[in-house]
Amino acid sequence: MFAEKRAVTQATTFVGRVQAKDRVEVKARVTGYLEEILFKEGDVVAAGAPLYRIESGPFEAAVRQAEGEVLRAQGQLTNAMLQRQRSDELVKTGAQSVAVRDERVAAEQTAQGNLASAQAALQNARINLGYTQIMSPIAGRIGRSAVTKGNVVGPESGTLTTIVSVDPMYVLFPVSQREFLELQKEGQQTHTAANAAGLLVRLRFSDGSLYSEPGRINFVDVTVNQATDTVLVRATVPNPKGVLVDGQLLQAAVEQEKPVERILVPQAALIADQEGVYVFIVEDGKAAVRRVKVGGDSGPNAVIADGLKGGEQVVVEGLGSLRAGAPVQASPVASMTGG
Template sequence: MKAGSEWKYAALLAATMLLSSCGKKDEQKRPTPEAGYIVVKTESVALPVELPGRTSAFETSEVRPQISGLIQARLFTEGSIVRAGETLYQIDPRLYRAALNQANANLANAQANREATATRAKRLEPLAKIEAVSQQDYTDASAAARQAAATVEQNRAGLETARINLGFTRVPAPITGRVGRSLFTTGALVTANQAEPLTTIQRLDPIFVDIQQSASEYLSLRRALTSGGTATPSSAAVKLKLEDGSEYPASGRLEFTEAMVDPATGTVTLRARFANPSGLLLPGMYVRATLSQATATNAILVPQRGLARDAKGDATVMLVGPDNKAVQKTVTAGRTIGDKWLVTQGLKPGDKLIVEGLGKIRPKQDIKPVPAGSPPAGGKKQGDRS
């Protein structure tokens, strides 16, 4: 090797050693980063689900006539609120009033005949005992009296039927609610057995919301609740989101779950009940319902700032490990609850989860653990730690 080359090599080696020495001194001078941590604990957490649903009337009644005749008048305003028992239509009553008068006359005639036959039977009774008249005559008179009494009861029933039919000429509202449009006008002929209703009444306060849940989700929930695991039945409160994205102001209550699966859609129907005093909800509206069917009794919630995703998309957290070294750990976090992640695997109560200073911490690095929210060393603001 030439003398010039040896000199250059020695100079390069000396420079390298000098830089290495400077780097080690810088590392030795660099302070150990603070790591703000929280202690992992379990708690009971409601597990909300958001499901599609449609509104339906609390009560629906199709108004139909119970007799045949011509409509004389419509006595309500379409779209208004009607009360149960309020007359909606008047059917021509003349034929039914005449039938009532005839039934009254038939009853009076039967009553008169009953009195005559009863008196005759009473007079023949003592004569039959002394054999002044034949026993057959008395038997016939007694039978005629009983027959006349039965005829009175038949005519009394006929009178009641005629009175009821006359009452049916006034078509009342079966329930209280909002009445729809009238499908028949004045002068229309209606019949007792017609298929088409005269109008429809719907009670909209309260109102039902029929919520659809897939059978697979329902089965998973039932297994979790019956397996003796960490899930328990939750409250039946329901929140609604309307088609325009706004929130319905009142909360509802879950009434029941149907004990069958719709074969066409593979869903189970859950019915919730909501107050609807302003009439904002109308039957047939599409809504999104948020409800909690179960509560996780031993859930672990992690602040979102304490959880990251690696290149594979796996959730990772940083923990305070032995000898105050940072330990990176992969966890399972499939959903958020509010502003936190629900961790189902990878953490246990008592773990110290780092949530502050993560920007300066690497795995296996020495750290100075402090409770989250503690004033940082040097008197800097809390935000300077990260």
């Protein structure tokens, strides 16, 4: 069997976890009685869809009261402006002192400030009224409601429900420094998301089945986790049918989009000892040891990263009694398959 150069798509497998691209914890921003829950738990909701309705009566009354304060402040300002205008005319004729005119100016400015405060209070009252209708800020699948109709809810109630986006999804997985450096040495400069764009991510579920949609790496963390000596990598994966679920654990196989040429030998040719891995090759009719570095698997074959150039005749049978320098009678075997 000859060490064979062949274009293969090599994959490295990691343990990954699915994460929703967007995740929102829905909370009440005003306090009041919960009148209605407007969604079905587990459904997909659209952005802007109504979720909860809080009793609005007290907030509508607050708006009307604030509108009245604005009208009152407007009237006070109108009166203050007229008083100041009269003072301006009287000062010109000497019928009124400048000090009195200055008091009228100050009164007008105070009225302007009161109107601005009243308008701000009205705006705040209208905002609070709007908060009685709790809408979905994103499109996604909605979870279980933590409250039921008739309860008093407010900012202190915590999360009412959670919404997670469905399509696409993220898959995050840690890559060890050793694997990270090996990828760099092979020319796969994956230390940035832009350079990792040529890498595909294929997912496999816990039952062994393969997910149909491949993903692409879109982010590589800028720091190494000192506790685990790993770099966090994130891929974006289409999820049009909602098969992937937030928090799901699965296998993520990272592979190059285009096959690259590698040297392959059968797995049966590999021998391991205390110094590492080696194979027997045939040189001048005798067995010779070649130390090799294995760079992964490709079906039934091993990918040789270092130690062979390709074309060497590799021994795959009778290895148990073979020694370096022993004469070898070569005989053809079936060509390698797989990968």
